Each structure stands twice: as C-alpha cells, then as structure tokens.
Amino acid sequence: MSYDKLPLEPLFKKIDELKPKFIERLRKAIAIPSVSSDETLRPRVVDMANFLKNELTTLGFHDIQMKDLGIQPPPVADPNLKLPPIVLGRFGNDASKKTVLVYGHYDVQPALKEDGWATDPFDMYHDEAKDILFGRGTTDDKGPVIGWLNVIEAHNELKWELPVNLVVCFEGMEESGSLGLEGLIAKEAKQYFSKVDTVCISDNYWLGTSKPVLTYGLRGCNYYQIIVNGPGADLHSGIFGGIVAEPMTDLIKVMSQLVDSTGKILIPGIDDMIAPLTDKEDALYDDIDFSVEELNAASGSKTSLHDNKKDILKHRWRYPSLSLHGIEGGFSGAGAKTVIPAKVIGKFSIRTVPDIDSAKLDQLVFDHVNKLNAQLNSPNTLKVELIHDGNYWVSNPFNEAFTAAAKATEDVWNIKPDFTREGGSIPITITFEKELGTDVLLLPMGRGDDGAHSINEKLNLSNYINGCKTLGGYLHYYGKS
Numbered sequence: 001m002s003y004d005k006l007p008l009e010p011l012f013k014k015i016d017e018l019k020p021k022f023i024e025r026l027r028k029a030i031a032i033p034s035v036s037s038d039e040t041l042r043p044r045v046v047d048m049a050n051f052l053k054n055e056l057t058t059l060g061f062h063d064i065q066m067k068d069l070g071i072q073p074p075p076v077a078d079p080n081l082k083l084p085p086i087v088l089g090r091f092g093n094d095a096s097k098k099t100v101l102v103y104g105h106y107d108v109q110p111a112l113k114e115d116g117w118a119t120d121p122f123d124m125y126h127d128e129a130k131d132i133l134f135g136r137g138t139t140d141d142k143g144p145v146i147g148w149l150n151v152i153e154a155h156n157e158l159k160w161e162l163p164v165n166l167v168v169c170f171e172g173m174e175e176s177g178s179l180g181l182e183g184l185i186a187k188e189a190k191q192y193f194s195k196v197d198t199v200c201i202s203d204n205y206w207l208g209t210s211k212p213v214l215t216y217g218l219r220g221c222n223y224y225q226i227i228v229n230g231p232g233a234d235l236h237s238g239i240f241g242g243i244v245a246e247p248m249t250d251l252i253k254v255m256s257q258l259v260d261s262t263g264k265i266l267i268p269g270i271d272d273m274i275a276p277l278t279d280k281e282d283a284l285y286d287d288i289d290f291s292v293e294e295l296n297a298a299s300g301s302k303t304s305l306h307d308n309k310k311d312i313l314k315h316r317w318r319y320p321s322l323s324l325h326g327i328e329g330g331f332s333g334a335g336a337k338t339v340i341p342a343k344v345i346g347k348f349s350i351r352t353v354p355d356i357d358s359a360k361l362d363q364l365v366f367d368h369v370n371k372l373n374a375q376l377n378s379p380n381t382l383k384v385e386l387i388h389d390g391n392y393w394v395s396n397p398f399n400e401a402f403t404a405a406a407k408a409t410e411d412v413w414n415i416k417p418d419f420t421r422e423g424g425s426i427p428i429t430i431t432f433e434k435e436l437g438t439d440v441l442l443l444p445m446g447r448g449d450d451g452a453h454s455i456n457e458k459l460n461l462s463n464y465i466n467g468c469k470t471l472g473g474y475l476h477y478y479g480k481s
C-alpha cells in the first residue's frame, strides 16, 4: 500500500506551538513516582492512574473506565496488595472510521538519586543547552503515553476531527510482568475493544541515535528468583563465620553457574529450542544502520561482547540472554558490615526468542538450579521460582499500519525508517494480537541511548515533539488506508 502525502503541516505546527504545555504535562507525570515493583509506592501508581483519568476527561475522552484487577498474586510481601487499575478511554465513536487502540504503561522502573542520577529522577530536568528532558519515565513510557494525549490536544486546538476512533489502554504493572492485563484483554476483546482494527504501542526505542525505526519483534522475558534460607537471624561473622553454612555462599555458587562471562547460558537444553538462522534472515541484518560505536555510546563503555554489527544485532534480537540482576537481603550499603545474612534472594531473568517454549524453559531452569543445589550438600534450604513471564513476539511488518507509520515517520524525520526487532520485552503485545485478532505496530519515540531502566533516563526534546507528530501523522495515514 502506498499513500499520497497528506497535508499535515498545520498539525505539526500546532504541536510545535504547544511545546511548552507538552513539557509541563510530562513534568507533572514524571513527578509521580509510580514504581510498580515497590509495594510501598503502590498508592503513587494509583495516583498516576488518576492523573491520566483527569487528563483524559479534560481532553474530551468518553467512556473512561478504571478497571479493577483485584489483588496482586504471589510472590508478594503484602497478601492484600491491590493491583493498579487499567485506564481505558475512547475518543470518537464514528462507525465510518477505523478504530486504533493505543497501549502504554504508566508505571516506571525504580530510581533513587543515590543510584548515581545527576538530578532528582522524579523532578524532570530540562537541559536547555542540549534540549534533553531527564527523569524516570521520560522515555519509558510516560513520554509516549503523554505523547498520545498531546496529539489529541493539538487536534482539539485546531478543531480538527481525529481521523480514527481512538481507544486508550494504559496499564500500571508493565515493569512488573503486566499482572492482570492478559485476563482483562481477553474479557474486553468482545466488549470495550470489540471494534478495534489495529493496535499501536509506543514503548520501545530507536536502535541508534539518529535513525527512526519501526519495530516488528521483541524478545520475551522469564524472571526468576532463588531463595536461600539458613540461620534463624542475621549473624555476627566473627562469632558464626566458619561454623555455619552461609546462604550467600550457596547462592553465589549457584548463580555463578547460570551464565558465563562471554554471555553463554550454562543451562542445558535451551540452545536446542532456538529457531535456526536462515540465509534470508541473516541477510536482513546487513541493511540495518548500526555500529559497535553506537552500542558503546549507549552503554557508556567499551564492554561489547561482539565486535561487529551483525553479531550484536543477532544477540540482541534473535538469541536468548541471561542476566543476573541482584540479591535481596545481602548487605549492600556503604562501609563494612560484618554480617552473615540469614536469607538471600537472587534475581535473574532470561530473554526468550523463537522457538523457546516458556514452560519447558522454566523446567530446564528449575532442574539445573536444583541439581546445582544438590551438589552443594548444604544444610540451607534453596527454592527456585518464576516471578513472571511474557512471551517473545515477531510479526510481519508488511501491513497497513506499518506502511502508514513509515509514511508519517518519513514526513516528520525526512528519512525512511529501518524495520527492526528489539531485545526488550512488552509481554502484552502478543496477547493483543491473539485476543483481538489484529496486527500490532511498535512505533517508538525515544532513542537507543535514552537509558531506559538506567540512571539519567532521558528523552531528547526533538524526539518528544517529533514523536508526537509521528504518532499523529500515523493516525492520519492509517485513517486513510
């Protein structure tokens, strides 16, 4: 499908004009520390849902619903902890128009100034010299979520009709496994979402820093924890060191045998499930704009395990990886505390790819960890469990939604986007595809060096503003298709 160029200049100009207001809207959203993984911050996640509800109401959305998902399932410290609501809303209800569902998440990863942030992560800092917005959630995913609202505001100000009916679905648990959302989508597929023609998600990033991309694949993520219990309480290492079995020692021994320093996963059986690389797929990586230097710039180091573009892309997109994330319960403060922790919990995850079967993977992980534990002959107890999982997703980018997004991207950025896959996960993508029977388009706003999940997360102002234009342009091209 090809399109004639649409006269979108008034929209783009209006978005430019509204820039100060859009920055303020994002600042307000960033100021709410909606960290889904921190149970103590759950009320703030709910505050963020209410903030969105108010914004939607002011902008003229209708049928706004706050869907209650009930109590958070285990493992969880507070057995009565409520899941944050899913925020649903509609803009337009014209039977002659197509309906686009946009999904985003209003929760964020944890962030503390002490982690090494240059500024307060929840007080958005606009570096005016570089025109960059810093703050937790700027790129992942509050910038894009607020971007959709900005598109509506620009249309309202222009008194332009939206070219499609819009349905928004914003969740507050994406960074913690999208708990409860799958069930809600299944339930609403034939109700709230019944007229949806396509789904658009803006929750990923360009591959590099200068060329926009459209994304047609994601890795999955299975997240595990290993709990080791030993003494009845934390102990003095001078009094008990050398005479009690230490949980941390057992945990480190086990965790050190999950992956090696070259990134090779040491759990037997996983490699056998990976789809073979075909010549056709191998050739795809040749045309993608990326370099080892861009990877180094994004990671702020020269620590790449691969020395060429193709290997980097394959290892980010089509091979699994295992990351060790941290140990709960161990001493991690400054100074030298001579303690033997009584209970430690090691966290790791595996990014999954076609054709890894999630349940089989869990079994391989459990068998491997339990075997390693048996070899320790330790009197401590060790338990391994899955915290949450989400499947990989690969789709065909040759459809109306991708074509419309490519056209809008070219209008805004004056360059044709690359079609990419991504190493991260948006577990709900495949659920939308299956339950609604529609295509899903991933239309990213931020750049590959934005530092999502890291310190000093940022969104370049040009990506924020041009991102709004791209989202708006996409709705127009898709509406005409």
Ligand SMILES: NCC(=O)N[C@@H](Cc1c[nH]cn1)C(=O)O
Binding pocket: 140, 141, 174, 175, 176, 177, 203, 204, 221, 223, 390, 423, 424, 425, 426, 427, 452
């Ligand atoms: N922007 C998408 C994103 O960051 N997704 C998370 C999802 C996730 C999976 N497990 C925990 N969070 C990601 O880490 O890829």
Ligand SMILES: [Zn+2]
Binding pocket: 105, 140, 141, 174, 203
């Ligand atoms: Zn995200």
Ligand SMILES: [Zn+2]
Binding pocket: 109, 140, 175, 452, 453
């Ligand atoms: Zn994220």
